[in-house]
Every structure is written in structure tokens, then in C-alpha cells.
Amino acid sequence: MTLTDEILDRLGDPGLEQFAGMLGTCTATTRTVLQVVTGTIVGGMARNADDPDGAEALRGALEDHVDADPFNGDIASLTRDGQSILGHVLGAQGTEQAAAELSRLAGADPAALMKILPLVAPMVMSVLACRAAEHDMEARDVADALHREQAALPLRLTDFVEALLDGVYGPPAPLRARTRPRPQVDW
Numbered sequence: 001m002t003l004t005d006e007i008l009d010r011l012g013d014p015g016l017e018q019f020a021g022m023l024g025t026c027t028a029t030t031r032t033v034l035q036v037v038t039g040t041i042v043g044g045m046a047r048n049a050d051d052p053d054g055a056e057a058l059r060g061a062l063e064d065h066v067d068a069d070p071f072n073g074d075i076a077s078l079t080r081d082g083q084s085i086l087g088h089v090l091g092a093q094g095t096e097q098a099a100a101e102l103s104r105l106a107g108a109d110p111a112a113l114m115k116i117l118p119l120v121a122p123m124v125m126s127v128l129a130c131r132a133a134e135h136d137m138e139a140r141d142v143a144d145a146l147h148r149e150q151a152a153l154p155l156r157l158t159d160f161v162e163a164l165l166d167g168v169y170g171p172p173a174p175l176r177a178r179t180r181p182r183p184q185v186d187w
Helices: 003-023 027-049 052-065 075-089 091-106 110-134 139-151 155-169
Strands: none
Touching (some): 027 075, 091 110
């Protein structure tokens, strides 16, 4: 089961319907949007984890999310945590860019996506943290797992997510030759 599948499964129909209400879309469109949102967050984490320091910082941050349950949490604290996560993964400007692009995909208001992104980010962290703890993953293992998750995104959504991430980070450079500034990776 992919990380995205696990998140959708844990949300269930009631959670999916709540997100659909926030977006003003049908549940099928909402499911696609949540796949892309999750793929964007995972892809941003994967790009940050390409740097060994970023991978170590992310692995350390996962420790804070092992016991968290964002699926039953208080919306205000969930949003604060999510905004912090997004700040590390995409940066403030990158989060706004992602919301704008995602709104076009969903046919929804970018403000709705700015509410959804920080709700999904702690879900991604929580599921990833549990997997990392279960499998005793080191930082490099977490980075590899993120790349596998990114590759598992449905093909029809892959190009969209890659273009979105390229808009935030710039096109991927060879791993050892990255010189482009990146969002903050020290969790």
C-alpha cells in the first residue's frame, strides 16, 4: 500500500467528503487532488532528502511525528503543524505556487488549497514516521522510500507533480551538482 493509499484509507469516505466540501468538488475530483497534494509533499520531501543534510534533518523530524494522530486531531494545531512542515518542504512561496497550480487542477479556489495543504502535510509526516520507525529506517532509507512513493504516483499525475515541483525548486540537477537555492531543510 502506498503512502497516499494509506492516507486515503485512513480518511475514509467521511474524511474525503469533508475535503470535497472544502474544495467544492465531487469526491472523485477530491481523491485526485489529495493524490496530487500528497505526491507534491512527498516529492518535495524527496528533493530535500537528496541532500544528505536534508535527509538527516527529515529523519530527525519524523521522530516528532511517530505518536501523532493527524486523522483525529484538532484542526487549528494540525494547520499550524502543517504550515511548519510545508515551510520546510516547499517554502512559503512554493506553497502558494503549489496551491495555485492545484487549484487549476481541481477547478477550486486557491484559498481552499491553502487550507488543505497544511492539513495533509502532517498526515504525510505521520504515516512516513510510523513506517520509518517500523522498519528502523536511517536517513538514506527514508530518502529512498520517498523516491519509491513518488514513483508510485499514478502516471497521469506524475507529469503534473514534476512540473509543479520544478516550478518550486527548478529542474532537477545531478545529485552532486545541485547549486539552486532550496527551501529550508532544517526541521
